[in-house]
Amino acid sequence: MLLHRYGTPSHRLERVMTKVAASLGVEAIFLYTPTALVVSIKDAEGETTVVRRVDSGEVHVDKLFRADDVLSKLEAKEITIDLATKQLQSIDDSPPPYPFPVRSIACAISCGAIAVLLHGSRADFVAASMIGFCIAGIERAQTQFGQERNLVQPVAGFVAAIVSLAIAHFVMPIDDRLVTLAGLIVLIPGLSLTVALTELAVGHLSAGGARLAGALVSLLTLFLGVAIAWRFAQSWQNVPLQPDDPHWLWQWGALIIAPIAFAIVFQARVAQWPVIILVSLLGIFVSRSVNPFYGVEVATFAAAFAVGCGSNLYARMRDRPALIALTPAMIILVPGSIGYRSLSAMLDHQTIEGVEFGFNTLLIAVCLVGGLLTSNAVVPPKHIL
Structure with a gap:
């Protein structure tokens, strides 16, 4: 379940589990969806089927890296199942490689870089970075107070839209819609949509269909918050400016910074x-x-x-x-x-x-x-x- 929780697609997860089971001499069949894991194991006494309710979480590159190392050792019979279980549990319980302030700054920078890549101005970069920092704070608050994950999308959408409108109306001229989009880029489920279509393409219909539906609902709830903010602050809306494209140095800087920022957001080590x-x-x-x-x-x-x-x-x-x-x-x-x-x-x-x-x-x-x-x-x- 650790691989599932930290971003492994169904077609890869099932193949990994089947390969590890075969290396241990266990005949097993696995069925994975984004919310459930079904394991059927055959032995001399018959067949046992286990169903577990699981929830997929954010992609965590470092934990996937370490979990793969443990599974490789188990497959090579360098460690026992009990030891592998303890090591996987230790990986699951380990703290993230970066403290929250570093991840918040990375989230802000990634949002600002996306604004530049979308041909936003320098003011758009600053505003999108501010919103990205706010989004990181909202996600942190959701984790700390144990609120439902599905509350993050509409709240984040509302905050991003209302802050960008306020900045455009009261502080400095920006393209509020571009800034809203860039500020929400870490929550927009484009990656989930792509993974879902990949699962459907390779024949994992239940997982792909469920993930596709989840991605669409996430996008709709995210945009619900944006739409409410637009209606709430309708008098603040101005015709977006059409600033000149940022200097090519800004473009190249964003191209270099964005991968580093996203690497930190996805918890990849240096x-x-x-x-x-x-x-x-x-x-x-x-x-x-x-x-x-x-x-x-x-x-x-x-x-x-x-x-x-x-x-x-x-x-x-x-x-x-x-x-x-x-x-x-x-x-x-x-x-x-x-x-x-x-x-x-x-x-x-x-x-x-x-x-x-x-x-x-x-x-x-x-x-x-x-x-x-x-x-x-x-x-x-x-x-x-």
């Missing part, structure tokens, strides 16, 4: 940063190089293919999980922002534009899935994770 940065920059470079010639669809496919090949190559060379480099790199490519814009257009009664954005979201997600699956065929990962 030793794992270099491969995350390299794979992320590879995906961005391929996307921006291909897009002017062949369009966003081909560029997205090529970028996902490059990220997948780079991650799998790292996995083969270092005997480590490909998810370490793959997950932070994919967050920059996923189409969650377009899905948000689709709902925004619908709220403004721009139905045709909203439908177009929604279709583009699905199309880009499919292109990402196609690129990742193709990369797995060209450069098969040595590890299942």
